[in-house]
Amino acid sequence: MYSRKKLALESLPIVTGIAVVAAVALSGAYAVAQDYPPYGPNVPLAQFDHVMRPQLTPPPPNLLNDGTGRTAQSEWNTQLLGYDTLDGRSTYQPLVVHQGNRYIAYMAHHAGTAINRLTGKNETNGTSILDVTDPTNPIYLYHIPGPPGSIDAAGNQMVHVCSGDTLPSKSQTEAESKHGKFYMLRTNGNSSGAASPGLESHQIWDVTIPPMTNPPTPFVPKLVTTLDPGATNTHKDWWECYSGVAYLVANDGTPPVPPESAPGWHQSGSNQHIKIYNLHDPANPEYIRDFGFVGQEPTASVGPPPPPPLEGLITPPTGIHGPISAGNRIYAAYGVGGNGVVQILNRTKVLNGCTGSSTCAKSPTQAEMLAPQLGWFTLPGTSLQGGHTSFPIFGQQDGKARNLLLVTSEEGGNECTAGSAPHAAWLYDITDEANPKLIAEDPNDPARTMMDVPNGFDYTWVGIIAGHGVADPVPPHNHCGSTTDCTLSGVYGPNVTPTDPPPQPNAPPQPNNFCNQGARFGVHSSSELFYPPYYGRLVILAWFTGGLRVFDIRNPENPRPIAYFIPAPNENTFPSTGRNNHTVSAIHTNNVEVDDRGLIYIADRDGTGMHIIKLTGQAAAAATTQNQQGQNQQGQNQQ
Amino acid sequence: MTRISLIVLGVLALTAFSATQDTVTGFVTWLCTSEVAQDPQIKQALKIEIGNATRGDVERLLGKPWRTNNVADCEAEQYGEVWEYLVDEANGTFFRVHVAFNDKGKVSLVAKIPQRGKPVVLGYLVDKAHQH
Numbered sequence: 001m002y003s004r005k006k007l008a009l010e011s012l013p014i015v016t017g018i019a020v021v022a023a024v025a026l027s028g029a030y031a032v033a034q035d036y037p038p039y040g041p042n043v044p045l046a047q048f049d050h051v052m053r054p055q056l057t058p059p060p061p062n063l064l065n066d067g068t069g070r071t072a073q074s075e076w077n078t079q080l081l082g083y084d085t086l087d088g089r090s091t092y093q094p095l096v097v098h099q100g101n102r103y104i105a106y107m108a109h110h111a112g113t114a115i116n117r118l119t120g121k122n123e124t125n126g127t128s129i130l131d132v133t134d135p136t137n138p139i140y141l142y143h144i145p146g147p148p149g150s151i152d153a154a155g156n157q158m159v160h161v162c163s164g165d166t167l168p169s170k171s172q173t174e175a176e177s178k179h180g181k182f183y184m185l186r187t188n189g190n191s192s193g194a195a196s197p198g199l200e201s202h203q204i205w206d207v208t209i210p211p212m213t214n215p216p217t218p219f220v221p222k223l224v225t226t227l228d229p230g231a232t233n234t235h236k237d238w239w240e241c242y243s244g245v246a247y248l249v250a251n252d253g254t255p256p257v258p259p260e261s262a263p264g265w266h267q268s269g270s271n272q273h274i275k276i277y278n279l280h281d282p283a284n285p286e287y288i289r290d291f292g293f294v295g296q297e298p299t300a301s302v303g304p305p306p307p308p309p310l311e312g313l314i315t316p317p318t319g320i321h322g323p324i325s326a327g328n329r330i331y332a333a334y335g336v337g338g339n340g341v342v343q344i345l346n347r348t349k350v351l352n353g354c355t356g357s358s359t360c361a362k363s364p365t366q367a368e369m370l371a372p373q374l375g376w377f378t379l380p381g382t383s384l385q386g387g388h389t390s391f392p393i394f395g396q397q398d399g400k401a402r403n404l405l406l407v408t409s410e411e412g413g414n415e416c417t418a419g420s421a422p423h424a425a426w427l428y429d430i431t432d433e434a435n436p437k438l439i440a441e442d443p444n445d446p447a448r449t450m451m452d453v454p455n456g457f458d459y460t461w462v463g464i465i466a467g468h469g470v471a472d473p474v475p476p477h478n479h480c481g482s483t484t485d486c487t488l489s490g491v492y493g494p495n496v497t498p499t500d501p502p503p504q505p506n507a508p509p510q511p512n513n514f515c516n517q518g519a520r521f522g523v524h525s526s527s528e529l530f531y532p533p534y535y536g537r538l539v540i541l542a543w544f545t546g547g548l549r550v551f552d553i554r555n556p557e558n559p560r561p562i563a564y565f566i567p568a569p570n571e572n573t574f575p576s577t578g579r580n581n582h583t584v585s586a587i588h589t590n591n592v593e594v595d596d597r598g599l600i601y602i603a604d605r606d607g608t609g610m611h612i613i614k615l616t617g618q619a620a621a622a623a624t625t626q627n628q629q630g631q632n633q634q635g636q637n638q639q
Numbered sequence: 640m641t642r643i644s645l646i647v648l649g650v651l652a653l654t655a656f657s658a659t660q661d662t663v664t665g666f667v668t669w670l671c672t673s674e675v676a677q678d679p680q681i682k683q684a685l686k687i688e689i690g691n692a693t694r695g696d697v698e699r700l701l702g703k704p705w706r707t708n709n710v711a712d713c714e715a716e717q718y719g720e721v722w723e724y725l726v727d728e729a730n731g732t733f734f735r736v737h738v739a740f741n742d743k744g745k746v747s748l749v750a751k752i753p754q755r756g757k758p759v760v761l762g763y764l765v766d767k768a769h770q771h
Contacts, residue, residue, distance in 0.1 A: 066756045090708045112708035574708055581763050605710055
């Protein structure tokens with residue numbers, strides 16, 4: 001393999017340690033973030049402690065003074081640095097790449113149409129590309145439109161970018177052809193549904209920014225290739241730049257279109273499994289295999305009547321939302337917002353598990369599905385919570401290895417649907433991968449976690465009914481890693497917002513709260529960059545109408561809220577409709593990402609735009625001050 | 640789940656709506672004499688037959704939208720397509736006409752979104768399947 005990363009690839013798993021630590025000490029971790037997933041093969045090593053820092057109550061949000069009850073811009077240990085409208089396009093995933101000497105933001109849009117400010121043309125939503133080198137003055141560089149036609153099947157919600165110099169090569173010619181270039185992998189189309197299956201795909205674009213010239217050289221991204229044009233239901237991919245391996249989330253339509261199409265995979269709810277390629281040469285994708293949770297494989301029995309699940313909660317299993325690989329592991333969250341299962345996999349066995357079998361890649365046996373699996377678990381509330389994001393945090397405590405997994409569900413209903421659980425985030429101790437343990441459990445929280453945001457503006461719960469859940473059908477009926485009954489969960493009742501009938505006759509209506517903002521309130525996702533100063537210290541989450549939420553996890557047994565940022569709705573914000581047709585234009589923080597300067601980017605689902613945020617106060621200090629056991633160490637390889 | 644649909648027309652800030660509203664008598668008259676209904680674009684929007692009008696019907700009445708959106712993550716049942724029209728006002732401000740479609744492709748809600756302040760819902764489809 002010809003690559004600048006050749007040495008790193010061949011040295012796995014070797015600690016790269018001291019030199020990197022020295023570099024970090026000198027440069028403040030500025031340069032090495034690109035050495036970690038998904039860009040590089042190394043993983044940081046967090047240092048956890050036992051310090052019982054006081055729990056903090058976030059200040060209530062500011063409110064607009066217009067009688068709507070909407071939240072206004074509100075900051076707690078954060079500061080707004082920059083903003084862009086994104087032309088009012090609804091946005092899913094933000095990604096910011098250190099590209100040469102510039103920082104380039106790729107903002108991946110939901111389906112829709114809007115006018116491109118650069119051309120004046122009305123274009124289908126695709127990918128907005130901005131130069132955010134100066135975060136106070138984002139420069140809109142280009143909009144790559146999405147697929148034409150019905151917006152039912154449109155949108156380009158997901159994006160990853162790799163440097164051609166990081167991607168490995170099989171020849172000197174290949175290496176030279178990619179030198180100096182950057183490649184963007186994006187989903188192309190979304191969910192065409194049963195009526196017209198197989199209209200989606202993935203695309204790779206050359207997004208190399210031309211060097212500064214006078215006059216300026218126009219930046220015009222070029223389509224390199226289209227993958228799997230028979231795909232359906234694309235979703236959140238993961239692309240390892242150091243290896244080229246891409247885990248594409250999708251399903252395949254029927255009839256199969258490309259040679260690598262693998263129809264017949266099963267799933268309940270979210271309609272996806274993983275299609276794995278090596279995209280080291282973006283112009284020539286190499287198909288590896290399809291994979292998922294046992295019971296998804298085409299040969300599995302799904303009934304009727306549906307047989308009991310071998311693992312997980314239902315037959316067929318819920319589909320995957322998005323995998324994250326790090327070291328020799330893949331962490332896969334299934335279910336999105338319900339029937340959640342999280343799976344820990346041996347990466348090598350996944351990638352190399354189909355040698356010697358002609359059918360394994362597209363239609364594996366049950367044994368071939370189980371062979372790479374190291375562990376799995378469900379979530380508190382079982383069917384009420386889903387696996388959306390699973391982000392590993394490798395670390396040490398008391399001189400011993402201690403590895404954690406951050407898991408989020410996804411809120412899916414506007415204004416806190418009655419009967420649904422508040423969707424939250426959890427920390428699992430996965431040091432023993434076969435027996436993950438739920439930590440930071442709060443039995444008084446509806447979702448049984450200390451990493452939750454109550455819906456009241458005073459951070460108490462409004463309208464919760466306790467004690468719901470569905471039993472885990474697989475013996476021993478408790479796979480959530482708790483020492484208590486996993487099925488117990490609080491749910492939102494019928495009296496949550498001021499538009500609902502009061503809880504008792506003649507009682508006042510419920511107070512205005514985060515569930516009264518038209519849109520969803522609850523967690524969606526976490527940041528996914530392995531940024532050393534925040535790694536194992538801060539958890540950064542998108543919480544829909546709750547905005548950006550940051551938790552301090554230096555003591556994983558005692559996570560605490562430490563910062564938030566709630567943007568204000570603006571003239572582009574789409575209205576959302578919630579309980580009792582309550583319709584307001586309110587913010588809807590959809591996803592969050594960090595760059596390797598520590599800046600935080602949030603994208604709005606309802607067209608409010610992109611906000612660039614800096615941590616301040618206690619949150620900034622938590623990332624930079626020494627904890628009980630010293631600074632984070634950098635540059636470890638894992639497993 | 641049984642779906643019971645009923646068209647309710649009215650000019651109301653939806654913060655005042657309650658789930659018990661299930662009649663149309665009286666609202667139509669108020670709608671047609673309200674200040675809101677004086678805008679030509681709003682008058683056209685009021686011709687949209689909520690619950691029956693398709694994308695084609697809306698385009699015939701209002702033209703091509705200024706902006707559209709569909710925030711379905713990955714599943715067809717999440718579809719929530721909306722169209723918006725930008726309307727300049729004489730005083731230098733603007734408002735948006737907001738048209739939402741349900742998963743059957745029929746109009747489910749029409750609203751006037753002022754540049755600032757409360758949206759004014761012109762009509763919506765009560766869909767018991769989606770009530771909380």
